[in-house]
Amino acid sequence: MSHVAPITPSFAELGLNPQLLQALAQEGYTNPTPIQAQAIPHLLTGRDLLGLAQTGTGKTAAFLLPILHRLAATPHRATPRCVNVLILAPTRELASQIDQSVVAYGRNLGVSHCVIFGGVNQFHQVAALKKGVDFLTATPGRLLDLVGQGHIDLSKTSVLVLDEADHMLDMGFVKPIRQIVALLPASRQTLLFSATMPEEISSLASGLLRNPARVEVTPPSTTVDRIGQSVMFTDAANKMALLKMLVKPPTVSRALIFTLTKHTANKVAEALTAAGSPAEAIHGNKSQGQRERALAGFKSGAVRVLVATDIASRGIDVDDVSHVFNYDLPNVAESYVHRIGRTARAGREGLAVTLCEPEHRAWLTAIERTIGQPVPVVTDHPFHSEEARLSRMKPPVMGGGGRNQQGRQGQGQGQGQGRGDARPAGRPAQQSRGPQRKPR
Numbered sequence: 032m033s034h035v036a037p038i039t040p041s042f043a044e045l046g047l048n049p050q051l052l053q054a055l056a057q058e059g060y061t062n063p064t065p066i067q068a069q070a071i072p073h074l075l076t077g078r079d080l081l082g083l084a085q086t087g088t089g090k091t092a093a094f095l096l097p098i099l100h101r102l103a104a105t106p107h108r109a110t111p112r113c114v115n116v117l118i119l120a121p122t123r124e125l126a127s128q129i130d131q132s133v134v135a136y137g138r139n140l141g142v143s144h145c146v147i148f149g150g151v152n153q154f155h156q157v158a159a160l161k162k163g164v165d166f167l168t169a170t171p172g173r174l175l176d177l178v179g180q181g182h183i184d185l186s187k188t189s190v191l192v193l194d195e196a197d198h199m200l201d202m203g204f205v206k207p208i209r210q211i212v213a214l215l216p217a218s219r220q221t222l223l224f225s226a227t228m229p230e231e232i233s234s235l236a237s238g239l240l241r242n243p244a245r246v247e248v249t250p251p252s253t254t255v256d257r258i259g260q261s262v263m264f265t266d267a268a269n270k271m272a273l274l275k276m277l278v279k280p281p282t283v284s285r286a287l288i289f290t291l292t293k294h295t296a297n298k299v300a301e302a303l304t305a306a307g308s309p310a311e312a313i314h315g316n317k318s319q320g321q322r323e324r325a326l327a328g329f330k331s332g333a334v335r336v337l338v339a340t341d342i343a344s345r346g347i348d349v350d351d352v353s354h355v356f357n358y359d360l361p362n363v364a365e366s367y368v369h370r371i372g373r374t375a376r377a378g379r380e381g382l383a384v385t386l387c388e389p390e391h392r393a394w395l396t397a398i399e400r401t402i403g404q405p406v407p408v409v410t411d412h413p414f415h416s417e418e419a420r421l422s423r424m425k426p427p428v429m430g431g432g433g434r435n436q437q438g439r440q441g442q443g444q445g446q447g448q449g450r451g452d453a454r455p456a457g458r459p460a461q462q463s464r465g466p467q468r469k470p471r
């Protein structure tokens with residue numbers, strides 16, 4: 032990545048083995064990213080690690096490279112149904128992407144690997160696990176399912192990685208995680224990555240990690256400098272027309288559009304397609320096959336515009352997203368940071384354009400408070416609404432550490448119409464955490 036400081040050691044200087052260096056060269060990586068430079072030396076010594084890093088920072092390679100290095104240095108044989116390295120991820124998309132990274136970085140080491148997640152038939156997953164695997168990447172629910180059925184034995188697992196721990200917490204996976212950890216040997220290496228550090232994550236981490244090294248890149252509440260942010264105020268009724276206009280130009284080479292609800296995601300994708308900008312929607316109501324096809328199309332460039340809800344977008348790992356459009360503002364300040372972080376990845380530049388209707392004006396204020404800067408306003412467009420710009424709602428309780436409260440609020444929005452859903456964020460009624468929140 033181009034923003035890496037010149038004093039950063041090279042991958043070779045970090046002491047990675049030649050097969051890994053070759054794989055990195057094949058991936059086209061020249062220098063470690065900051066999280067890689069910080070984390071790899073600790074992990075190579077077998078130390079536990081607490082990593083505060085968002086997606087897009089190179090954190091997957093930060094944990095996979097040293098684990099692969101140590102695995103290659105230790106003669107081992109797969110034992111039937113056993114797993115050597117267990118990686119837990121909140122969503123099937125993220126789990127699949129981590130598994131693909133295992134393949135990419137481990138290509139010269141001949142490691143065995145498998146990915147398991149719910150929503151698909153377990154037959155192939157069970158067959159792949161029979162002989163045992165070096166790397167298993169899993170979502171917690173399906174893992175416990177297969178453990179319960181006797182297809183997986185975790186008693187010999189030597190490394191546990193919890194990726195996007197804060198999202199796992201949001202999705203109600205804390206209890207399953209604790210159940211899984213209880214099945215692992217006490218003597219193991221444990222790594223926990225999270226973009227934010229709410230109280231529940233700190234307490235989970237202190238229970239799981241032993242004398243961990245702590246590494247941190249990009250504080251969660253700051254936005255990447257390379258992202259050109261702007262907000263356009265408009266009435267709810269004009270948002271679609273404005274969006275159609277914004278995605279049209281060829282400079283919008285790959286666009287990710289965020290909506291609050293699945294219903295709106297479908298509506299936006301249909302309207303853009305009808306207007307000559309073919310778009311696909313991904314959200315929790317789509318089948319695994321539909322989601323994978325849409326994502327693959329977006330990655331390959333066949334699909335230029337992808338519309339997603341927040342949860343469905345977790346783990347979308349596409350480097351050259353030129354534009355992020357917030358069709359709906361997120362009602363969770365930190366979701367804004369996550370959303371716009373999908374552009375300007377891997378050293379590139381990107382634009383994040385937010386449409387703001389009057390009812391969501393207070394959410395923008397909360398976001399600006401969280402990121403510590405105003406989002407520049409663009410008024411020079413045909414659908415500008417002064418009313419939206421000047422409207423004020425009761426300021427919501429948002430900001431640092433408040434993400435979980437607002438995250439829960441978002442769940443109540445179900446299939447609403449977008450604008451009619453507006454409620455002040457942080458309503459106490461939404462503050463009980465359901466054990467199994469469904470992804471939107």
Ligand code: AMP
Pocket residue numbers: 032059060061062063064067085086087088089090091092348349350376377
């Ligand atoms: P992650 O944070 O793991 O989702 O990684 C973000 C993106 O950065 C992925 O697309 C990786 O392929 C890419 N990446 C990871 N490490 C490097 C590196 N050292 N140099 C350039 N790109 C990288």
